[in-house]
Amino acid sequence: MTSNESAVYDAVVLAGGGARRLGGADKPGVRVGGRALLDRVLGACADARATVVVAEPRPTARPVRWAREDPPGAGPVAALDAGLRHTAADDVLVLSADLPFLTADTVRRLLAALRAGPGEGVLLTDGDGRDQPLVAAYRTAALRRELAVLTADRGGLTGLPLRRLTAGLELTRVPDPVASFDCDTWDDIASARARIREHGHVLDEWISAVKDELGIDLDVDTGLLLDLARDAAHGVARPAAPLTTFLVGYAAARAQGGPEAVAEAARKAAALALRWAQEAEAEQDRTAEPTSTEPSGTEPAGTETTGTETTGADTTGTEPARSRPDAG
Template structure:
């Protein structure tokens, strides 16, 4: 291979886009390697893309000079390389301590992937198989909280789930119930201002 990508296993925010950025920087600059730098500007040589030929050259030099590579720090290898630096305080965040892991988990909770894990766990616990469109349900919860009241968010999503089950279940039933509830939530402020609530029966009609 012409290029070698090195990635450590303690990078919770590393993405495929990060790897593409490193390879693009390496090829554009024509240097021996491209590596990330962290929030403090420190090099992260284990999040990098290197020219294979440059690595072989430096490894050969170090092996000859030290009669082997055992015990040598990585910085001895990278010191002989001409490197391009790519700042990325997020992707370069590594978990070396329990505090680092706690910080990473807190950040993940803020950015959503934990929802997928949680939904999978809940479905397994409840013994159900259903593809959940989290975007639709979160939008519905937002609309209910904003247009009705904050406690309306979880109550509305519960009622949507119940209605979908009554209609036979499945993604289509959830989507239809969510559509109706969303329309109701969006219309709620105007109807409340006029004194009538969406869903109220017209005078002289049978509410049943």
């Protein structure tokens, strides 16, 4: 099995439900940091081979498959069963659609922990130590086994809570109060919106939002671009910073390149900004140097000095006649 094959997984995102604690609002469509909650979750699992969203279809930032539990509103276990019917990978990521701080790194961590151990699932726990079965990676076969058991025992899956499903699984728990944070109330939404504007988060959040909005799936070294912007601003002029970074991106796009093309264009632009700054510094140094060729401490022949003024005629503290307003 190649490394690419071993990394294959499918994702099932549960985006239904009545959102009663939000007054019936369309929770997956609520925006945090300018992006719908559902799109934020889809961004975190963008490398899934297949992504199934269990809900009524809606516009999303990237293409997905749609499924619906039968009957609609039958609950999370029925929704998960409906989503699994459209998956084929050995491992499946199961997520809710209201996780504002879920990242691709968290997804990779869940999958790595699942593949490293003998268990049947790895889930996050929140700040209070509670299981979050909708932020988890599972063995697909194990989920199907337990769904079949529940269906046989109960005659169906309608209305069953997720704990009835996960109770039969061998699980590993990973504490993560941030990635497991979900938005059940408007206070949760407000907290999420405030957090992403904190200094330590706002830049990454903004870059992710812009990439989603523009349909860009490209990881670049933001530190490199910030350094370039600083060099352009200091070495040329402040407006040069955004214009230069735009031109770097445009050049990389024309070259049909990835992060390497961006880095190469940024390197060239940074070197140009440095040369520009060096020329300016050299010119400042040149104009600051004395221009007289006479030996230090002497005056040109034929001149006399009084105070700090030097002229070609005798000076007695008055201006030359040609400068006087009443000169005839």
